[in-house]
Amino acid sequence: MEQILAELAKLFPQLNTALASGIYVFARMLGFFRFAPVFNRKEVPGLIKIGLAFLMTIVITSLVKPPSMGMEDSLILSILLNFVVGAIIGYMAQLILLAVDAGADMINMQMGLSSAMVLDPTSNSQVSILTKLFSLFGVLIFIHLGGVYWLIKAFIRSFEIFPLFATSFDLKSIVNIDYLIEMSSNVLYMGLQIASPILLATLGQDIILGVISKTAPQVNVFQLSFLFKPVLGAAIMVWILPMLMNVISDYFLSYANIF
16 A cells, blocks of 8 residues: 555656645544544434535645655554544543533432333433433533534644644544543533532432421331432423533633633
């Protein structure tokens, strides 16, 4: 394969540069689509994703205007490194939306709805209905705030940080490890902040039911908790939904500058 590219470079230098650049941009785009929110959803057919990645590759290749490819460069290594860079960008963006899923998991467990599970085609795992609802809710807010534009902007900026034909991978120059750790820790912190109103409400209900169980032992408090927790949790969730939307929007906007 490398010999064929070398012969093409001698005959058609501009065509060889464009084709090589397109291959690397397409590899980086595939890694980006695999992990980036909105683009990684498996509800969208794979053929449509590949077609969109191909069209975006054509546009971005004309914008990047990469230099000529060196003949000493390894084709397989460069493709692999570009795929990894795209995957890192998508993974960092996915960490932001995982906070909403973490909060939904806490709410779901506290409301006693852990047994109501469905198959999530995005992660190929069993998730609760409430988690799926909050996940779609977070994606809609992300799109509404311009998250897709942030992702594409970050993808284009990645060519300045990691050149297209680079064969060395300096992780510290691409990713701020401390900031990545902070983003990972914020998944739990933000999830707790989203779920805190319902957690406090159900905790107060548990205290009230505990007092009733001590004062009137004949009342079956265990069965009452199965009835009251989902009803109270759903009522609180509907009541605070506008406030949750503002909290999630502010959280997404706080990370808009990293793209």
